[in-house]
Amino acid sequence: MHTKPVRWTAAAIFGTVLSVAALNTASAQSGAASWYGSGSRTANGERFNPNGLTAAHRSLPFGTRVRVADARTGRSVVVRINDRGPFVRGRIIDLSRGSARALGMGGTTYVSLQVVD
Template identity: 70%
Template sequence: MTSTGTCNASYYDTGSRTANGESFDPNGLTAAHKELPFNTRVRVTNLANGKSVVVRINDRGPFVSGRCLDLARGAFVTIASVSAGVINARYEVLK
């Protein structure tokens, strides 16, 4: 993953543990990515409305073709309605 770009992002709200061993918090400002190191901070902006949220990578995924980020529900609802399910997003790796 490059430091900035656009992709489809979705959300998830089930699970008990994340890939880094933390308890999963569906209301947290966290996300899953296939390759970024754990604890990397990423700004995710919903291209449809300009709202953004900063998340911390603590899990692996998404495992659906065409998506690059899976946000915890708490992060997703800050920038989109849950009913949207999937959004077109801009991402920026902050650290």
């Protein structure tokens, strides 16, 4: 059986470096979180489930699991990144309604993010 050697392109290497940088940045992120409960499709193409434990982040790869902890209460929830956003300056993550409910948040809340896988 003959296999071809793997050839790394600059784009593949650069994309990997960006993903790792985004993960390292997110593991230390804290700031404002908001939530959203409507939409039909997410940026990764799946149907939006407002009650799911999902979230939107500007740069983390789709599928990344992130622990979001409420700075006031200490409550936390693990969410899966499946969308892009938030599109409001000063916010670091947009949670689905289900994720926000699990945290007990009603509006904008100060949170910390930590990548769990």
